[in-house]
Amino acid sequence: MKNLHLSKEPAPRNHENNPVASRWEQVKSSRIRNPAVFAPDGRVLRTFGEVEKEAARWAETFAASASRVLSLQIGNRPEWPALVLAACRSDRMIVPMECDLPDRQRERIERLCGAGLRLACDSRDLAIVPLAPNPAPVDLGCDFIKLTSGTTAEPRVILTTARQLVADCDNICQTMGLRGDDLNYGVVSFAHSYGFSNLITPLLCHGIPLVVASDVLPNALASGFAASSATVFPGVPAIFRALAVGAVSKNALRLCITAGAPLPRDVALRFFEKWGLKLHSLYGSSECGGICYDSSQEADVPAGYVGPPLKNVEVSGGRGRPSPIEVRSSAVATSYYPDQGNDNLKGGIFRPSDLLQWNGTGYIIAGRASDLINVGGRKVDPTEIERVLRLSPQVRDVVVLGLPDEARGEDVAACVSGSATEGELRRLCFQNLPPWQVPRRWYFWKEIPTNARGKISRAELRDRLV
Numbered sequence: 328m329k330n331l332h333l334s335k336e337p338a339p340r341n342h343e344n345n346p347v348a349s350r351w352e353q354v355k356s357s358r359i360r361n362p363a364v365f366a367p368d369g370r371v372l373r374t375f376g377e378v379e380k381e382a383a384r385w386a387e388t389f390a391a392s393a394s395r396v397l398s399l400q401i402g403n404r405p406e407w408p409a410l411v412l413a414a415c416r417s418d419r420m421i422v423p424m425e426c427d428l429p430d431r432q433r434e435r436i437e438r439l440c441g442a443g444l445r446l447a448c449d450s451r452d453l454a455i456v457p458l459a460p461n462p463a464p465v466d467l468g469c470d471f472i473k474l475t476s477g478t479t480a481e482p483r484v485i486l487t488t489a490r491q492l493v494a495d496c497d498n499i500c501q502t503m504g505l506r507g508d509d510l511n512y513g514v515v516s517f518a519h520s521y522g523f524s525n526l527i528t529p530l531l532c533h534g535i536p537l538v539v540a541s542d543v544l545p546n547a548l549a550s551g552f553a554a555s556s557a558t559v560f561p562g563v564p565a566i567f568r569a570l571a572v573g574a575v576s577k578n579a580l581r582l583c584i585t586a587g588a589p590l591p592r593d594v595a596l597r598f599f600e601k602w603g604l605k606l607h608s609l610y611g612s613s614e615c616g617g618i619c620y621d622s623s624q625e626a627d628v629p630a631g632y633v634g635p636p637l638k639n640v641e642v643s644g645g646r647g648r649p650s651p652i653e654v655r656s657s658a659v660a661t662s663y664y665p666d667q668g669n670d671n672l673k674g675g676i677f678r679p680s681d682l683l684q685w686n687g688t689g690y691i692i693a694g695r696a697s698d699l700i701n702v703g704g705r706k707v708d709p710t711e712i713e714r715v716l717r718l719s720p721q722v723r724d725v726v727v728l729g730l731p732d733e734a735r736g737e738d739v740a741a742c743v744s745g746s747a748t749e750g751e752l753r754r755l756c757f758q759n760l761p762p763w764q765v766p767r768r769w770y771f772w773k774e775i776p777t778n779a780r781g782k783i784s785r786a787e788l789r790d791r792l793v
Contacts, residue, residue, distance in 0.1 A: 512538045702763055
């Protein structure tokens with residue numbers, strides 16, 4: 328395949344010209360003794376100097392392996408900044424994966440990318456698992472691999488360079504006004520593009536410290552905010568909905584960011600009434616990082632409002648009726664892999680599946696141009712779930728679609744004809760899919776309804792069920 332890059336310069340491939348590593352050199356020079364990574368209770372887990380020493384040790388470990396691709400499935404841990412920095416310095420690529428990804432999907436992605444090492448959690452420590460030699464068929468020509476759901480049943484990877492990661496980090500920090508004296512509270516997954524771009528790269532490239540957390544229960548979050556004195560909290564609508572009815576702690580929060588799914592108006596108003604903080608919506612995608620951001624101070628905004636484009640991001644389209652958009656910026660990733668002629672990500676341009684509409688001050692998410700389901704910011708390909716459900720001989724026909732959900736954006740719903748029971752199908756799904764892809768709503772029909780042309784339409788089924 329061809330390697331596509333946003334500039335004529337060669338892709339960064341080592342410590343000397345890797346932008347993430349270069350930014351880190353500037354950051355650590357003035358912060359070597361300063362705290363970099365905190366626990367939710369306020370304890371310092373790493374100084375910037377300790378991250379540097381830890382990165383040096385990991386770089387030696389990575390350099391001892393012939394593989395350029397590292398599979399990372401460790402959850403939110405304080406080693407993240409050092410691991411990313413070590414990969415940059417040792418000319419290695421990281422493939423971050425969610426912890427709930429089933430083994431068979433993880434192994435399929437590792438084979439596709441040619442991963443030779445896996446870092447996983449082993450009790451309280453990190454385990455290094457050598458993988459069977461399986462070099463990628465071509466040089467992927469990138470520095471970091473993001474994962475996203477594609478339109479086929481095969482795993483889809485996004486080839487990203489360090490320059491694109493830094494560009495997205497800069498766009499986010501500049502637009503949101505993030506500062507070196509801020510403290511990010513990191514509970515959203517570091518393996519997801521949102522968590523990585525809002526928490527990990529701001530530490531490495533701008534010196535913004537990070538609280539490493541994993542407990543999303545309201546009481547734990549409120550306690551963590553108070554103990555750590557965090558000033559910035561990136562979350563998702565479901566978390567803010569829970570916080571809006573929980574206890575409020577004394578805290579130093581000045582900025583709350585919500586992404587992953589459209590923000591329901593009632594959540595925004597209840598949270599503002601309870602915590603006195605506006606929820607600022609960030610709209611983005613793994614393929615290009617941040618796209619739009621609501622920087623206004625108005626707590627009550629139209630449903631689906633995500634604001635104007637981020638600084639240094641150009642968005643075209645959606646200026647009349649709701650329509651697809653094109654995103655151009657230095658943060659747009661290189662390409663999908665395998666590419667397979669997909670024109671939605673190519674040549675520095677990304678075309679999301681959502682339909683947007685400009686309302687005079689910013690964009691509103693008004694729908695979607697594809698059938699991908701948005702579950703809390705993670706895209707689900709319905710055909711993959713349908714394939715799994717059809718493994719049951721008791722399923723005659725099945726259609727999977729997304730139905731609106733205030734907390735998660737959308738729920739996965741399955742419409743099934745045949746003699747299978749919900750319990751049987753749920754067990755089948757849990758054996759073959761990540762938990763968040765398992766349908767939460769089930770509809771059993773003698774015959775799945777068809778339209779006037781005798782065809783099953785997801786859009787018409789959705790209208791019937793909402």
